[in-house]
Amino acid sequence: FFSCCGANVCGGCDEKKNLIASLKKKRMKKNGKEDEMKCAFCRQPTDHSIEALQKIIQQRREPEALRQLATRYLTGDGVERSEEKAFELHIQAAEMGHGHSFGYLGLFYKGTCQRMFEPQFHAFLEIAAKKGSLSHREFLAKYGEAKYGRMNIAIKHWKIAASAGSQKSLDELMKVYREGGLEKEELSRILREFQVSNEAVKSKDRDDFLRRRKEEEDGGK
Numbered sequence: 001f002f003s004c005c006g007a008n009v010c011g012g013c014d015e016k017k018n019l020i021a022s023l024k025k026k027r028m029k030k031n032g033k034e035d036e037m038k039c040a041f042c043r044q045p046t047d048h049s050i051e052a053l054q055k056i057i058q059q060r061r062e063p064e065a066l067r068q069l070a071t072r073y074l075t076g077d078g079v080e081r082s083e084e085k086a087f088e089l090h091i092q093a094a095e096m097g098h099g100h101s102f103g104y105l106g107l108f109y110k111g112t113c114q115r116m117f118e119p120q121f122h123a124f125l126e127i128a129a130k131k132g133s134l135s136h137r138e139f140l141a142k143y144g145e146a147k148y149g150r151m152n153i154a155i156k157h158w159k160i161a162a163s164a165g166s167q168k169s170l171d172e173l174m175k176v177y178r179e180g181g182l183e184k185e186e187l188s189r190i191l192r193e194f195q196v197s198n199e200a201v202k203s204k205d206r207d208d209f210l211r212r213r214k215e216e217e218d219g220g221k
Contacts, residue, residue, distance in 0.1 A: 008064060050078045066093035067101050083108075099131030103139070129157065137161050138168055146172075155181065162190050165197035 070089035106124030141157035161169035
């Protein structure tokens with residue numbers, strides 16, 4: 001997400017951008033010039049500071065800027081940590097239709113009120129899934145449906161996510177298939193759709209990004 005103009009790029013594009021930024025910094029340092037990275041979309045200096053996020057929110061009420069600012073408040077990155085402020089910002093983003101923020105609101109209920117608010121938790125994750133959030137659809141399938149024995153619903157979620165290119169959901173469906181809960185023809189169809197979805201976004205930069213993220217996750221364990 002670029003706070004200067006509100007553009008969004010995928011992980012692979014960001015990986016490429018970081019590579020270009022690194023090369024540019026080396027070149028500028030060698031030439032003795034001041035380093036100033038500019039956005040590839042609007043050509044303005046990039047700025048991911050709290051002030052920049054607040055500015056774009058005031059100007060355009062960008063839902064992704066609201067979500068990112070909420071994350072900053074939740075982690076205390078650059079601001080005083082405040083779950084209440086993060087919750088408020090996610091509500092604003094959700095009101096503007098941001099799928100991920102619906103999911104985060106569900107997780108807020110789960111984390112603060114435990115099972116007392118389970119219906120709300122479930123409902124928020126369903127909305128997030130319908131709005132295209134694969135990560136929240138996967139969470140809903142595994143912990144909101146399969147965990148409570150609603151395997152038929154969980155399988156439906158995994159089918160949708162796997163067809164959209166989710167490796168985690170495909171792995172879950174493979175387990176279901178081995179246990180006799182999925183027909184071979186159905187699994188073959190989903191595998192074809194999974195392949196098509198991944199081919200559509202395949203790139204070396206994306207693979208590099210996924211590999212680096214996995215290494216970071218493994219290193220933090």
